[in-house]
Amino acid sequence: GENVEQHPSTLSVQEGDSAVIKCTYSDSASNYFPWYKQELGKRPQLIIDIRSNVGEKKDQRIAVTLNKTAKHFSLHITETQPEDSAVYFCAPLIGNTPLVFGKGTRLSVIA
Amino acid sequence: EAGVAQSPRYKIIEKRQSVAFWCNPISGHATLYWYQQILGQGPKLLIQFQNNGVVDDSQLPKDRFSAERLKGVDSTLKIQPAKLEDSAVYLCASSLDPQYSPLHFGNGTRLTVT
Numbered sequence: 001g002e003n004v005e006q007h008p009s010t011l012s013v014q015e016g017d018s019a020v021i022k023c024t025y026s027d028s029a030s031n032y033f034p035w036y037k038q039e040l041g042k043r044p045q046l047i048i049d050i051r052s053n054v055g056e057k058k059d060q061r062i063a064v065t066l067n068k069t070a071k072h073f074s075l076h077i078t079e080t081q082p083e084d085s086a087v088y089f090c091a092p093l094i095g096n097t098p099l100v101f102g103k104g105t106r107l108s109v110i111a
Numbered sequence: 112e113a114g115v116a117q118s119p120r121y122k123i124i125e126k127r128q129s130v131a132f133w134c135n136p137i138s139g140h141a142t143l144y145w146y147q148q149i150l151g152q153g154p155k156l157l158i159q160f161q162n163n164g165v166v167d168d169s170q171l172p173k174d175r176f177s178a179e180r181l182k183g184v185d186s187t188l189k190i191q192p193a194k195l196e197d198s199a200v201y202l203c204a205s206s207l208d209p210q211y212s213p214l215h216f217g218n219g220t221r222l223t224v225t
Binding site: 043046 | 159210219
């Protein structure tokens with residue numbers, strides 16, 4: 001089965017700094033790479049996703065980069081704000097198999 | 112559009128009792144998932160439906176968990192009998208299709224087994 005690892009498991013940044021979270025997967029057949037944000041006590045919500053034929057995608061302060069050769073993709077948040085504090089999950093998809101979620105990265109943005 | 116509806120929001124039961132959760136996906140979403148999220152961990156897939164057929168239930172503890180999706184719309188997840196380790200949030204999600212479509216999660220049911 002798919003092996004998904006996220007690093008770091010916790011991350012603290014000062015407001016306005018950038019944050020980067022990396023997700024490593026084991027199966028080279030993975031073809032869809034989403035990131036979900038889960039605020040405390042709330043449901044996970046998609047914040048950005050990328051397909052295997054694209055190397056980078058950006059949406060305002062959030063970007064995702066994909067390195068298929070190295071089998072990892074990363075979430076980049078620039079100009080962090082306190083409302084970015086949450087747990088972030090990567091969940092790569094292989095073919096028709098269900099998404100496998102990583103263990104999560106707890107991001108704390110310190111004002 | 113209306114989101115994924117789940118009920119109840121909270122449930123407290125004693126071990127060995129039974130419990131059922133209900134989910135109504137977003138209209139038109141053919142794929143429905145049940146995830147278990149234990150505190151401090153990522154969601155773990157229990158079962159995936161495509162319309163009313165099971166696509167993947169490899170991680171469903173079938174000796175105590177069961178799920179159905181009659182008519183390809185609403186779904187129920189049942190636990191019988193419950194164990195202490197079943198305490199978790201049970202999340203239902205739906206998507207347009209199983210590939211490249213983001214998951215839309217419900218608010219979940221927080222189950223406490225005492």
